[in-house]
Amino acid sequence: MKKFNINISGGGSTFTPGIILMLLDYQKEFPIDTIKFYDNDGERQKTIADACEILLKERAPEIKLIATTDPKEAFTDVDFVMAHIRVGKYAMREQDEKIPLKHGVVGQETCGPGGIAYGMRSIPGVLELVDYMEKYSPDAWMLNYSNPAAIVAEATRKLRPDANILNICDMPIGIEEIIAKTQGLESRKDFEVDYYGLNHFGWWTDIRDKNGNSILDKVTQHVSRYGYTMGGDDLPGEEASWNSTFKKAKDVQHLDPETVPNTYLKYYLYPDYEVAHANKEYTRANEVMDGREKFVFGECQSIVEKGTAEDTKLETDDHASYIVDLAKAIAFNTKERMLMIVENNGAIVNFDPTAMVEVPCLVGSKGPEKLVVGEIPRFQKSLMEQQVGVEKLVVEAFEEKSYQKLWQALTLSKTVPSAKVAKDILDDLIEANKAYWPVLK
Template structure:
């Protein structure tokens, strides 16, 4: 069996131990020769690697595990790059969320102005990662990108590195499907979805379980309970903000029950409600820093002192399982169907061909193959997608042209922003906060 060199770019992420555990759970199908972690923050990566190395030693003791801060040594002859970077870390995520909130607008990590701020920080380092891959890695190396905001990053990569082997993915639809298993009383692998949209902006149109359509059952449940009752939150999404998100699903379904929306649609369809629910002084970033981040670093400190740590300090969530499943289908040419982000190219006939859409694709050794051809979507969904797509395209224009005007238009087009005047106030505040990360935007 062939063995592979895998690089996790963003090795200092608290998700890394879970991704590695998921990866090694497939070691009989996807055998590694070496596992490398790469991060520009060597100290943070060193601490996370204390736990990551313990996972390797426990699950695959003979596997070579190495830590890198130098891109040449990290990417040399690699077969796969798993990218999960967060430029500016949680300090900047907190500002992404709190600056819009301070100006009476939704503050969220990947949606609205916060997501745009994150995107303008993420594009340059993502391009750098792709360039490292193409310079140092094997010619057939694939990058599976998990870095947010995935939709805007995918649009930027489409334009800036159009010939690169980058597959953009997101775990939110997968996470939703994992929760649906308790309602359907089935395993996750038994659910076959149909879905269309942009990343964090889409709808399930079908949910078959072992070939039987059951989406109406799911709609009825969500209309009454949301997704899901208080007793059924997993470790990854147990915080108060996620509980509100799942409950809000029922409001959307009771308004529009043709499809099951992605949870992130709350920011675009329930703006007033969500804004009132958000705490401008304590946002999701604070929850994560006080929760997952604090728990794992406490476990690391315990391990360095005693050699033991609480195994509940990290978990294998949808994040880790999905990226490994997609890589395994690429490696073994499994032709398995997953929801991934690809260029439209006629899959949805009434959207632009160059739109980066999230749809079901067969994952082959040569990459994703759309299962849709000339799909026609309804006017309502098409109109919402086109507005969001225009906002995202204007933002990438702003990055490429160093254009303040295009950035302002991007924010103005976004459905979370109430007016152009509000967009300008938010943009000016975000420029000041991101002066060490963003390209200069010239008027």
């Protein structure tokens, strides 16, 4: 069986060790020759890479690991690029969240003004990775889950239309794992779903067990009472912000009780509640920096100091399993059914054909084959049209370096109450992002 060469772009990410652990779990099904870490912050990457090198030596010494900041070395002779970069790191995420909150608007990583700011930083970073891949390994596939996935997907559709890039998100996967637990099932792979929407902006319309029987009614009843929790209690091991998000899903679900919603819809449908309950001084970014960031880097440093990973507490992540499943589907033409972010082009028949929608696809060696969703209801369609307008305006603003279009994007966002507030936020974001955004005209 062929052994694959993998590039992990964002080698210094806290998610990288989880991907390595998942790749190790899949070694028999998806054998690997070489893994290359690529990051523009070599110092940050070194801590993760040194720990992963020890991990690989102990569990799969035949796999070679290369950590580099040189694009040519990183992208030459690879089969897959697994991209999860964060341009500006958590320091800029903190600004994305706190600047809108200062103006009484939702401060969130991928939704509203914060997501727009992050998108303006992510677009050039992801396009650069695409260009490196096409230059040094033109037959490779990029599996991109860099956020904000919706804006990044629109940018790659418009600006790199012929690239071998698949845009994915782990958010539905995490929710499906919770749904499985609430229904007494082993994992999300024990059922099949129908789903449509945009990234971080969608609805499940059916969930069927392995015998084809719908369990949607049971799931909707549970979510309407408890959200995505086991019985109203906090989920063990989850941070406070996530437990709040999982519980709020019940209020989102009440707007359309026959479907099951993506959790992030709360930011668009209940923005006043989110702002009222936000801590303007200590946001999700601070929670991550004090939690996941310290834990992962502390564990990696401990591995390096001890010279062994035998007792490490590092674990695989939901999105790690999904990305390896996706690589297998491409490599072995498995036609696995997966949720992907793809150009609509008829999947949702009463919706913009150029919109990047999140729908079930059958994935094989030629990429995703969309499954037809059909027509969608007016409520969801109208919400989605507004949000697609935001995403397209952001990409146009980036391409044209247009202040006007970025102001329009912020004004159009359902999280922003007026054009004046949008302008005030934009001016603050421009100041904060001087090192990352193009100069707007």
